[in-house]
Amino acid sequence: MKKHLIRPALLGVIVLILGVAALLLAFLVGSSGVSLGALFSLLGGQDDSTASTIFFRLRLPRALMALSVGGALSVSGAALQGMFKNPMADSYVVGVSSGAALGATVAMTLGFSVSFISFGAVTIFAFLGGLAAMFTVYNLARIGGKVSTFSLILSGIAITSLSSALIYCLMILFRDKMESIILWTMGSFSATGWTEVSVGLPIMLTSSALCWLYARDLNIMLQGDEAARHLGVNTARVRRNLLILASVASAAAVSVSGIIGFVGLVIPHVVRILSGPDHRTLIPLSFITGGVFLLLADTLARNLVSSQELPVGVITALVGVPFFLYLLRKGRKTV
Secondary structure, three states: OOOOOOOHHHHHHHHHHHHHHHHHHHHHOOOOOOOHHHHHHHHOOOOOHHHHHHHHHHHHHHHHHHHHHHHHHHHHHHHHHHHHOOOOOOOOOOOHHHHHHHHHHHHHHHOOOOOEOOEOHHHHHHHHHHHHHHHHHHHHHEEOOEEOHHHHHHHHHHHHHHHHHHHHHHHHHOHHHHHHHHHHHOOOOOOOOHHHHHHHHHHHHHHHHHHHOOHHHHHHHOOOHHHHHHOOOOHHHHHHHHHHHHHHHHHHHHHHHOOOOOHHHHHHHHHHHHHOOOHHHHHHHHHHHHHHHHHHHHHHHHHOOOOOOOOHHHHHHHHHHHHHHHHHHHOOOOO
8 A cells, every 4th residue: 555645634734725715716706706805894794785695695605515515425435435445436336326316307307396494396306316226226235134345336337327217218208308407417506595505514514424433444344344344343234324324415415416526536536645545534534625626616617607607517527537537547556
């Protein structure tokens, strides 16, 4: 195993500094941005109705949601990669993203009008679809009371393929909804408000924190299941609990933002290369780094084209794909 390049504490400090800079950019940059002077005035308690509306109703909830979604997706990816001992794993592997996409597509095409705590049908169905896909994958992979990594991955691929096929069928049958479905599956924070933050953020923070509680078990499981069992780790229970927690985190993230690719795949991979595979530091560093990365991507998506806002998933793909291909080319072994 190669020695990590940066001490975890130093990497954490660097990422936190970048996070402060990213927050300032998110607040200051944009067609309706808040000036630096107005921002300091607001923080000092001076009231400016226009700046206050922009900051508290638009910029702040959007920034908090981008940070929490990026963090939740990264922690989910880090937990699944450690559990599968495969740096290629993320929420796509267990079908959560595709299940959420199918749920959202069903809500959009069939015109359901249910709501819960001001959440619309699309968000509710996306969250339930992601969890349903995960439980389906888990039960399909469960043979004789045991769940192997190989069967779990194969079941995830099968459910993802089935969900994608059903989404395409619905898009063909309801062509008038095709644009909305495509835009949702590319991810966006344009409709984020305090309702989404007040409900989604606690779910993502709690599930991510609970994943971190299994960091020691994940470290032991890197030595193999046999060695882990000799050291007192119930590998089957750890995998089941982590699968549920990672799925809840990613389902909550996808339900409020749409599908945003490569965050859960690339960010844990990068953090592991820079600071090592110890999950006690990998999981919290992945949360912070993923949140900062997605906040920067969202700020770029809002400002790259002057006349309109790009889906944030486009930015993460444009950045993530070349970088991930570079990592594959380098052939770095990080687990």
